[in-house]
Amino acid sequence: MTLEELDERGAEERARQEGFKTRVLTCTAAGCTSCGAQKVVEQFRKSVEDRGLTKEVEVVETGCMGLCGEGPLVQILSDETRYSRVDPEAAKRIVDEHLVGGSMVREHRIDPDMPFYARQVRVVLQNCGRIDAEKIEGAIAVGGYTALAKVLTEMKPEEVVEEVRKSGLRGRGGAGYPTGLKWAIVRKAQGEQKFAVCNADEGDPGAFMDRSVLEGDPHRVLEGMAIAGYATGASQGYIYIRAEYPLAIDRLRTAIKQAERLGLLGNRILESSFSFRVDLRIGAGAFVCGEETALMRSILGRRGRPRPRPPYPSEKGLWGMPTLINNVETYANIAPIILRGSAWFASMGTPKSTGTKVFALAGKIRNTGLIEVPMGVPLRQIIDEIGGGTTEGTTFKAAQTGGPSGGCIPAGHLDLPVDYESLQSVGSIMGSGGMIVMDSTSNMVDVAKFFMEFSVDESCGKCVPCRVGTKQIALLLEKLRAKKATIDDLALLEELCVMVKETSLCGLGQSAPNPVLSTLRFFRQEYTDLLKPKLVFEPSDGVA
């Protein structure tokens, strides 16, 4: 396929779509599928056929539309009406009343001015929930692979690296390492072959950003990887994805096959001299495999255990070769940066944290779901406006970001801008984007205990502080919860937390105590309330 043919394909598909009077989009991503979206799609197909509308109405299955707590979600493209909690009954009514009758089904309609949608800026999620994720034509129609075509025809690899560097994009997996810098290192590193890896081993409790992106717009990620391959000199890509994401795996497999068939991946992409293959590697369900050195061992088919860094993967990675490892969302940001320029990207967010960030809102919040906001927006805006506040009758207590590696942000810091540095300053981290909201009914010691038990289960067991330290911290929290701990135990708990944080081998252990340390910082009272008085033996005056 050539560049002209790519444009032609896009125009053809757009013309085909315009041939329909309207298109009915139904979210069949994991969230909506689990509440019955497949039955809704079947009903739409049946009703459209019964009404003889097959030439006028196209029924499309898409990825995540965002408001996951209200699924299954449906969108009518001709007038942008959104419907929530659609069951087959409602689907039939939407066809009968809206598509045929022309009047909306009020009971299921989502208010179009709802701040949940109005306050978002969608860059990564631009096509998510709007295109058919299982047809490459859908992606090409909205400009898919044009960024890849642009770099292959107009840009030198150095220029691509420079463009990414100037955009200020930072790793979206959590640590926030400058992406352009990482690309430059891999580009300069010496090796017979280089690799580009996509880390899709998203494992934080309450996080589903990467899954949604892969289910909704897999071609965007593949395109980003191919551009990264061109920029760094890598010819082979791996997507390391967890087996718990069967739908994302299916859609990725389909996407890779379709892209290869059209010559957008594989040998001599777009008839240039650049070749780039992408293969999937499925994780077997270990959280630690999201750590890059463990991830690489797992790709090699070995036990996923981290090793000390340096050497970093960018110098010595897969099979000892320079390896670029980026997160799903990082790759998904590449195509827009190339197409719209680094200056546009850098204009969003804050000077040090540019662009947007996808968050998965979960917990005690009204609008559970997937959102994307510019970096640096106040936390209050995410919680109160987009999230709609906490559930009836309760007040906001804290937001947990960064999963088991992060911390809690209390109500006093609601005006904190959400960017890498600000979150770190209050003892939390950006993390990959999970945001769990806690209200006045949540107990913070329980929250800390939950995350610590998660870390105990997920520790690989290689280094002593993480293997035994997390277990001992969890036992101390259990003792505290049973009201059997004294002030000495609390001191020991704090000491162990600092020790595990500073001495563990990899990021998992180094960040595992964060949920305890951060709740101790902001909610110490809840810990001391559980203490039992220390027994002090004082000599009595006489013999009893």
Place this chain on the structure above:
Amino acid sequence: MAVITFSINGEPVSGRQDESILEIARQHNIRIPTLCHLDGLSDVGACRLCLVEVEGTAKLFPACSTFPSENMVVRTDTDRLRRYRRTIVELLASEGNHQCAVCVVNNHCELQNLAYQVGLEHVRVQYLFPRKDLDASHRDYIIDRNRCVLCTRCVRVCHEVEGAHVWDIANRGINCEIIADMHQPWGTSDSCTSCGKCVLVCPVGALIEKGATVAEMEKHRAFLPYIMTARTKHEWIARAIEED
């Protein structure tokens, strides 16, 4: 290979770039406690006892697998490091069933020596009292997993020196344990050559010879540098370096 100079605990030292901080420290008679490291085997940086401070960064580095750079300022014996080392030994002591008085390697045990070295007087955390399997199915040896510190020396010596790769790790986190082949009784292992290297490199009483009783078993590890020198440099040294 370039020779570089840097300082350890304020003392100027020199070493080759491919020598770890631990190796160079030992050449200069600076003691850094270790457990998972053993001369002749690859380093994994797992026990975290050899962590050192490097000026200019808050991170701690394992001396066994960190290579020095010119003018680096390394500290091996600060209050903070001493405290962390004691806590690590304390955690190890709580993890297994380490009853020295009835142990076959009593007085010849690296964990016991470490406890003396770091001044571990008592254990503040809960003892976990594991109930892991003891495997006495091998003709000559026993593995008692309750005494294992998971240093993986046995895994590495079997893979790297003997080339049999009988041992590996099963499960994860606190439930990790050393297993033979596909988690089968050691005595039924087809890959085991009964060479006994794993028993000799085990720092504690987890891998032991049959027939030895309390405090009887001493382990000799000097054979390793002997084999490895012969293999890598093709030199037959008359006698391996004495152990410290």
